[in-house]
Structure formats: structure tokens, C-alpha cells
Amino acid sequence: MSSEPDYALVVDGTELTVRGASTTASLLDVLRDSLGLTATKDGCRQGRCGSCSVLLDGRLVTACTVLAADVVGEQVTTVAGLGTPEDPSRVQQAFVECGAVQCGFCTPGMTVALTALLEQDPTPDEVTIREGLCGNLCRCTGYGRILAAARSLAAPREEES
Amino acid sequence: MSVVRATGVDEVVQLLAAHPGALLVAGGTYVMVDLAEGRCDPDLLVTLRRVEELQGISREAGRVRVGALTTYAELIADGGPLLAETSRAVGSPAQRGSGTVGGGLVGGRAGDLATALLALDATVHTATVDGRHQLPMLGWLQDARPAGELVCAVSFDSGAAGQAYLKAGERQAVISATASSAVVIDGSGGVRIALGGVASTALRAPAAEQFAAEVLAGGQPLEPAAVQRVAALVREGIGWTTAGPRASAEHRRHVCGVLAGRALLRAAGSARVAA
Numbered sequence: 001m002s003s004e005p006d007y008a009l010v011v012d013g014t015e016l017t018v019r020g021a022s023t024t025a026s027l028l029d030v031l032r033d034s035l036g037l038t039a040t041k042d043g044c045r046q047g048r049c050g051s052c053s054v055l056l057d058g059r060l061v062t063a064c065t066v067l068a069a070d071v072v073g074e075q076v077t078t079v080a081g082l083g084t085p086e087d088p089s090r091v092q093q094a095f096v097e098c099g100a101v102q103c104g105f106c107t108p109g110m111t112v113a114l115t116a117l118l119e120q121d122p123t124p125d126e127v128t129i130r131e132g133l134c135g136n137l138c139r140c141t142g143y144g145r146i147l148a149a150a151r152s153l154a155a156p157r158e159e160e161s
Numbered sequence: 162m163s164v165v166r167a168t169g170v171d172e173v174v175q176l177l178a179a180h181p182g183a184l185l186v187a188g189g190t191y192v193m194v195d196l197a198e199g200r201c202d203p204d205l206l207v208t209l210r211r212v213e214e215l216q217g218i219s220r221e222a223g224r225v226r227v228g229a230l231t232t233y234a235e236l237i238a239d240g241g242p243l244l245a246e247t248s249r250a251v252g253s254p255a256q257r258g259s260g261t262v263g264g265g266l267v268g269g270r271a272g273d274l275a276t277a278l279l280a281l282d283a284t285v286h287t288a289t290v291d292g293r294h295q296l297p298m299l300g301w302l303q304d305a306r307p308a309g310e311l312v313c314a315v316s317f318d319s320g321a322a323g324q325a326y327l328k329a330g331e332r333q334a335v336i337s338a339t340a341s342s343a344v345v346i347d348g349s350g351g352v353r354i355a356l357g358g359v360a361s362t363a364l365r366a367p368a369a370e371q372f373a374a375e376v377l378a379g380g381q382p383l384e385p386a387a388v389q390r391v392a393a394l395v396r397e398g399i400g401w402t403t404a405g406p407r408a409s410a411e412h413r414r415h416v417c418g419v420l421a422g423r424a425l426l427r428a429a430g431s432a433r434v435a436a
Binding site: 026045046050059060061062064065067069070116132134135136 | 166
């Protein structure tokens with residue numbers, strides 16, 4: 001298998017060098033295996049489960065269907081780039097507060113997808129929330145708490161944090 | 162296996178001619194999955210995202226031209242009413258942001274986009290090393306595609322009076338259609354009914370179209386009996402039908418007829434509202 005020459009990817013605000021990746025590596029392969037960034041999960045490799053969801057220049061994508069060599073120079077945002085335990089994003093905080101995490105495997109992808117949804121529509125109704133998350137599968141929660149977290153963020157805020 | 166990030170149509174067709182085993186990559190939602198599952202082994206991947214000529218939606222003199230790199234998300238925003246409605250039925254938000262018109266057509270000849278474009282009587286614009294070509298959607302679907310062909314764009318008239326797209330599947334989202342139907346009522350009262358999911362390519366339904374046009378020409382709202390007749394004509398007019406363990410041929414034909422009838426009702430309704 002042939003390798004690309006080294007190239008740069010900007011991941012969560014940091015420019016990183018990808019060395020020795022296969023020419024046909026997916027962005028998911030590169031994030032997890034070349035760069036050791038394992039926050040993004042590998043569930044199906046078919047672009048259907050959503051566990052590898054990331055933002056590419058702000059656009060929601062499944063990293064497993066993105067050819068890494070074709071996104072050189074683009075900004076990749078993973079769940080780790082949305083916030084930290086000390087300073088979580090609104091979406092991350094809502095997942096914690098609403099008990100929307102069981103095994104946690106779908107959570108990174110769900111968090112990124114919900115972030116993308118709210119960026120596009122800050123006040124989504126129930127149907128819009130469900131449509132927005134229809135590419136993210138969860139085997140544990142039955143989606144109840146995840147939808148509750150989404151609804152809590154869609155409600156108008158009473159006070160600025 | 163190597164990757165070339167092409168920047169021009171000529172470059173692409175020359176690469177395809179020189180490398181018969183090459184694959185084109187736009188959004189990657191088909192090719193990357195096939196690669197991961199070992200279903201293909203190309204010697205060359207030619208990526209298209211930097212080919213500017215394939216990008217964008219333009220409108221001129223009553224025609225809409227949609228570049229092959231246009232994503233489903235962009236069609237929802239600016240593809241016109243039928244392509245927007247159709248695109249909302251495709252995949253997940255991530256897939257809609259990546260999947261393109263070119264990939265959708267080449268990868269889904271009975272798919273949502275092919276069906277809607279057939280109802281729009283669209284023209285397909287292609288390129289090979291022999292030059293540029295234009296052909297009607299039905300011809301593009303029915304004829305064997307030449308090796309080394311690049312779909313560059315589709316174009317269609319923008320003057321439809323009414324339109325609708327309906328799709329049925331095993332669940333609400335992220336599905337291939339068990340059956341689907343796109344209906345366009347054009348400005349002069351002509352009706353085009355396209356059927357998706359039920360055969361190896363999208364189909365037209367000429368008998369149902371003729372009956373529907375005659376009924377609508379009377380100027381009255383569609384009666385339930387007329388809608389049922391349309392459904393029956395569609396059902397009877399589908400020849401060979403795809404079948405599977407959870408969707409028999411008979412079931413697909415039945416659902417297709419029902420959807421065509423409903424889509425016609427919706428299209429006629431949207432035509433009356435617009436009038």
C-alpha cells in the first residue's frame with residue numbers, strides 16, 4: 001500500500017502533521033490511527049451510525065466516508081474541540097445534566113451532530129431535532145435523554161451564562 | 162493506489178481514459194464505504210471537489226443548471242421545490258452535506274435524485290475524452306454508460322406549476338426506497354410521473370400520465386376515483402420489479418401506485434395554490 005507524503009491537517013484548532021498514512025485512508029483512520037485522537041469513534045465504516053461524526057469547515061460529516069487526502073488544509077472539529085471537562089460547551093453540559101450518556105460510544109458523534117444542528121437552527125422543533133439526529137444511532141438510551149438534552153438547548157435561554 | 166485531486170474536467174476524462182480501473186470520488190459516501198468493505202480495488206482515485214466547473218446552481222432563460230458537485234444540502238437550499246423536497250428524503254444530515262448530484266445519479270439509477278430528475282425531464286450533461294455530450298435523463302438511465310464518462314451537470318425547465326416527491330421505506334430516515342414517486346405538472350398542464358425504487362432504473366408511467374393529464378385538463382379537483390385509477394395504471398404499468406425478503410415485487414408495485422396517486426394529488430394541490 002502506497003503512502004502519501006506527510007501533510008497537514010488542522011484538528012481542533014491545532015495544525016498536525018500526518019505521517020505515513022495510506023493514500024486511501026479515511027479521515028477517521030487518520031484521526032484515530034495516525035494522530036492518536038480517539039475521541040471520534042469507529043462504529044460501522046459505512047457512514048450510517050454517526051459515531052464518527054465531525055465538523056469539516058463547520059459542516060457535519062462522517063469521518064469514515066471522507067478521504068483524508070482530499071481534505072488537506074481544511075479545519076476538522078471533533079468532540080474534543082467543542083469543549084473540555086473544565087469548560088464544556090452548552091451541548092456537552094446538557095448531555096451531562098440530562099443523563100444522556102450510558103455507554104458513551106455514540107456520545108461524541110451525537111454531541112457533534114447536535115452542535116451542527118443548533119448552529120443551523122437555534123430553535124429547532126421536535127421534528128427538526130429528530131431529523132437532525134437521524135444519522136446518529138444509539139443502542140443504549142432509547143434516545144429519550146438525548147432528545148431531552150436537545151430540547152433543553154432549543155428552549156429560549158432565560159439568562160446568559 | 163494513488164490519489165489525484167483533479168482541478169479540471171479535461172484532466173478528469175483524460176485520467177479516466179488512461180486508467181480504466183480508476184474511481185471518481187466526490188462526497189465519498191459510496192466509494193469510501195466500498196473501499197472499506199473491499200468491494201473495489203481501484204489503481205487510482207480521482208477526487209472532484211476542486212473542479213470548479215462542476216460546482217454551483219445557475220438559472221438562465223427559464224432553465225436551471227445544477228453542477229454535478231452540488232450536494233443534497235445545497236439542493237434543499239436552492240434546487241427548486243421538487244429537488245429540495247426530494248433531497249430532504251435522502252440519507253442523514255451528514256450524508257446530505259457530502260453526497261452530490263453526480264454521485265447520486267451514478268450510484269442510484271433508481272434512486273431519489275434519478276426519479277425526481279426524470280419527472281423534471283432533465284438533460285444530463287456529460288464529458289468523455291471524445292468531448293461534451295447532452296442527453297435526456299431517460300436515455301442516460303436506459304443506455305449502458307460508456308467507460309470514462311463524467312457527469313458534469315443536469316439541467317431542466319424551471320416553470321413547473323406543481324410538483325411533489327413521496328418515498329416509502331422500511332423506516333423513516335436513511336433508507337433506500339421500497340418505492341417512490343415524483344410528479345411534475347408543467348405550465349401547459351402536462352403531467353410527468355416518475356417511479357423510483359421498484360426497478361433497476363427510475364421509470365416513467367405513460368398510461369397514468371396520459372390519464373392524469375386528461376382529468377386535470379377538465380379543471381376540476383382530482384376525485385378519489387381518479388387517484389385510484391392513476392395508482393392502478395402505475396401498478397399495472399411497472400414491468401420487472403425488484404424484490405427482496407421484506408418487500409415483494411407485488412408489495413413494491415402496490416406501494417408505488419399509492420405514492421404516485423398521492424404525489425399527483427399533492428402536485429395538483431400545489432399547482433392550484435400557485436395559480
